[in-house]
Amino acid sequence: MRTSVPIKVLAQLGWRNLWRHRRRNIMLMGAIVLAVGFVLLANSLLRGWQAQMLDTVVANLPGHVKVLAPGYRDDPSIQRGFQLPADYQPDLPGVDSWTSRVRVPGVILSERDTRGVQLVGVDPQRELAISFLADVELEGEFLQDSEDRRVLIGAGLAEQLETSVGRRIVLMTQGSDGRNREAGFRVAGVYRASSSGLEKVFVFTGRRVLQDLLDSEAVTELSIRLVENGQRAMARDLLQRQFAAQEASTWDELEPMAASMYKFADTAMLIWFSIMMAALAFGLVNTLVTAVMERTRELGMLRAIGMQPGVVLLQVVMESLMVVSLGVLMGIGMGMLAVYSLSDGIDLSEWTAGIEGYYMSSVLVPVLLPYDIFRITVLSLLFGLLASIFPAWRAVRVEPLDAMRR
Amino acid sequence: MLALFLAIPVAAQDARALVAGAIDLTRGTTSYAEMSMQIHRPDWQRNSSLVAWTSGREDALIRFTAPAKDAGNATLKDDEKMWTFTPRLNRVIRLPYSLMAQSWAGSDFSYNDLSRTDTLLHDYTLSLLETRQDEDHIVYTIEAVPHDDAPVVWGREVLVLRDDYVLLSHTFHDQDDQPLKRLEAMEIGEKGGRIFATRMRMVKLDEQDHWTEVSYDEVQFDVELEEGLFTVYTLRSGAGG
Numbered sequence: 001m002r003t004s005v006p007i008k009v010l011a012q013l014g015w016r017n018l019w020r021h022r023r024r025n026i027m028l029m030g031a032i033v034l035a036v037g038f039v040l041l042a043n044s045l046l047r048g049w050q051a052q053m054l055d056t057v058v059a060n061l062p063g064h065v066k067v068l069a070p071g072y073r074d075d076p077s078i079q080r081g082f083q084l085p086a087d088y089q090p091d092l093p094g095v096d097s098w099t100s101r102v103r104v105p106g107v108i109l110s111e112r113d114t115r116g117v118q119l120v121g122v123d124p125q126r127e128l129a130i131s132f133l134a135d136v137e138l139e140g141e142f143l144q145d146s147e148d149r150r151v152l153i154g155a156g157l158a159e160q161l162e163t164s165v166g167r168r169i170v171l172m173t174q175g176s177d178g179r180n181r182e183a184g185f186r187v188a189g190v191y192r193a194s195s196s197g198l199e200k201v202f203v204f205t206g207r208r209v210l211q212d213l214l215d216s217e218a219v220t221e222l223s224i225r226l227v228e229n230g231q232r233a234m235a236r237d238l239l240q241r242q243f244a245a246q247e248a249s250t251w252d253e254l255e256p257m258a259a260s261m262y263k264f265a266d267t268a269m270l271i272w273f274s275i276m277m278a279a280l281a282f283g284l285v286n287t288l289v290t291a292v293m294e295r296t297r298e299l300g301m302l303r304a305i306g307m308q309p310g311v312v313l314l315q316v317v318m319e320s321l322m323v324v325s326l327g328v329l330m331g332i333g334m335g336m337l338a339v340y341s342l343s344d345g346i347d348l349s350e351w352t353a354g355i356e357g358y359y360m361s362s363v364l365v366p367v368l369l370p371y372d373i374f375r376i377t378v379l380s381l382l383f384g385l386l387a388s389i390f391p392a393w394r395a396v397r398v399e400p401l402d403a404m405r406r
Numbered sequence: 407m408l409a410l411f412l413a414i415p416v417a418a419q420d421a422r423a424l425v426a427g428a429i430d431l432t433r434g435t436t437s438y439a440e441m442s443m444q445i446h447r448p449d450w451q452r453n454s455s456l457v458a459w460t461s462g463r464e465d466a467l468i469r470f471t472a473p474a475k476d477a478g479n480a481t482l483k484d485d486e487k488m489w490t491f492t493p494r495l496n497r498v499i500r501l502p503y504s505l506m507a508q509s510w511a512g513s514d515f516s517y518n519d520l521s522r523t524d525t526l527l528h529d530y531t532l533s534l535l536e537t538r539q540d541e542d543h544i545v546y547t548i549e550a551v552p553h554d555d556a557p558v559v560w561g562r563e564v565l566v567l568r569d570d571y572v573l574l575s576h577t578f579h580d581q582d583d584q585p586l587k588r589l590e591a592m593e594i595g596e597k598g599g600r601i602f603a604t605r606m607r608m609v610k611l612d613e614q615d616h617w618t619e620v621s622y623d624e625v626q627f628d629v630e631l632e633e634g635l636f637t638v639y640t641l642r643s644g645a646g647g
Contacts, residue, residue, distance in 0.1 A: 069413065073410065107502075107503065107504035107506050109559050109576075110559050110560045111560060111561070111580040111586055112580070112586075114504060114505075114507045114508065116504060149555070163581075167581045168552075168554065168558075168559070168561075168581060170557045170558065170559050172503050172504060172557070178502045180486075182503065182557035183555050183557055184472060184552065184553070184556045184557055184558060184559075185555070185557050185558070186554065
């Protein structure tokens with residue numbers, strides 16, 4: 001019906017058109033490469049942060065679901081503990097591991113320094129199955145059992161206190177009668193965790209030992225790790241029924257800040273992407289419009305000898321897509337290269353003090369998800385398509401007669 | 407000298423008796439003292455004056471009288487509890503135990519140095535290291551090693567005590583046996599009818615030129631103290647001084 005131009009010829013034409021303004025188009029492509037590359041890198045850094053956050057929050061001490069006494073969160077003291085039968089076993093489906101702990105604020109002292117910490121009395125074997133202690137680097141020994149009268153401290157804390165394995169430190173805290181308790185303990189081991197924040201906060205000792213020091217039989221928390229993160233709400237409801245007098249909560253209820261930051265990271269990725277692309281759009285549209293204006297006479301000629309408006313439109317869109325897809329491909333390549341070169345992580349320890357509040361550890365390892373590569377590629381191509389609509393429309397509107405008269 | 411050659415338990419008992427004697431010396435006595443304190447650092451030093459009332463080793467009230475900017479700042483000790491008062495803030499603060507190891511009024515003394523009472527007898531294994539004759543006195547060197555579960559951070563402490571219970575020095579070693587700080591008697595004399603170290607210096611041994619010296623300008627022992635002197639009320643009202 002119409003004298004249609006084969007796609008191959010159109011592509012050839014487009015490709016040659018691009019090479020007519022080599023410098024301009026290479027610069028445009030370079031901008032796209034940079035933008036896409038950086039978006040991908042930023043994206044994987046945010047993903048890395050998210051992964052870390054979930055780790056910190058779930059693995060570190062909360063577990064997926066937790067039972068606490070009412071009021072413990074506002075006033076974490078041994079008075080706000082509860083009794084757990086000695087032979088307690090959680091009656092829940094999908095339990096990966098569980099433990100009970102005594103966790104109270106306290107103070108640790110060495111010859112040289114004094115620090116505020118969280119004292120955690122643990123059943124070492126259970127604790128190993130559930131918390132971050134399972135995969136820390138440990139210098140010295142792990143605690144033997146819940147009667148072990150020694151402590152486990154983090155490397156960051158050991159450094160601050162200038163103490164080490166085998167030395168004595170003093171722990172102070174408030175007993176069940178509200179009076180001060182203090183005692184000396186030997187350091188069994190020094191652990192190196194993923195975040196120096198953890199290292200400086202948690203001091204572990206045997207559960208029975210801490211209970212003795214506090215003069216109490218109670219535990220302050222029951223912490224359960226599930227096989228599936230998605231089952232946490234159901235597990236919470238079951239626990240709430242079993243522990244009617246206590247409060248059962250999921251990790252995102254206990255750490256609403258972390259939960260909302262986790263969600264925020266998703267939004268941040270989109271915002272970041274949109275800003276980069278919006279900035280690029282001006283460049284792309286401008287270049288394409290210029291290319292069309294320059295070729296007014298030529299386009300008029302093509303129309304005059306019978307090229308359909310649709311083909312002209314296709315031609316411009318194709319040129320745009322060529323630049324964009326080349327740029328996106330190379331940008332993704334660059335981004336991946338950047339991510340791999342950073343696969344050891346970025347050491348943020350210089351700024352660690354400031355970032356720990358954001359559930360980050362001192363080394364940020366970017367995480368590259370196939371889904372993100374796919375999403376960025378598709379969105380970028382879509383964007384290239386959108387950006388070419390206005391220039392293409394301009395090209396279609398060229399009147400052959402006016403154009404030829406120029 | 408004999409003690410050195412006797413069996414160890416006897417020596418240990420001797421050390422214990424000596425420390426107990428030194429502690430008993432101040433038990434049940436009251437005192438009023440006017441003191442000056444000098445905090446010395448490599449590039450500056452600060453002099454202040456203070457007055458102190460004590461009753462035994464349990465109660466103490468210390469109030470700064472000079473310089474003007476510190477005047478009125480006070481510390482109250484009642485057994486193991488301590489409070490501070492700052493008139494400019496007009497607030498009494500009960501010191502959390504966690505702060506007891508911190509420096510008192512910017513000096514080289516910690517709150518613990520002011521507050522510890524009989525812990526040497528309860529929490530340490532005491533032994534006599536050396537006995538020597540020094541002019542008119544026998545001088546004992548006593549080693550105090552804290553029990554494993556004692557709330558003491560030091561590796562060991564070494565006390566040098568005269569036979570009249572005057573403490574000549576008290577050195578705090580870390581767990582590598584590095585001496586970290588030492589309380590030294592700089593002058594021993596008679597004031598208020600008693601012989602004691604009238605000028606003492608706490609020296610930081612791991613830092614150059616860090617020390618704090620306290621000297622007694624005026625002391626009275628067994629004074630009549632007004633009722634309720636060692637209370638938060640007195641601390642706040644600035645009474646007594």
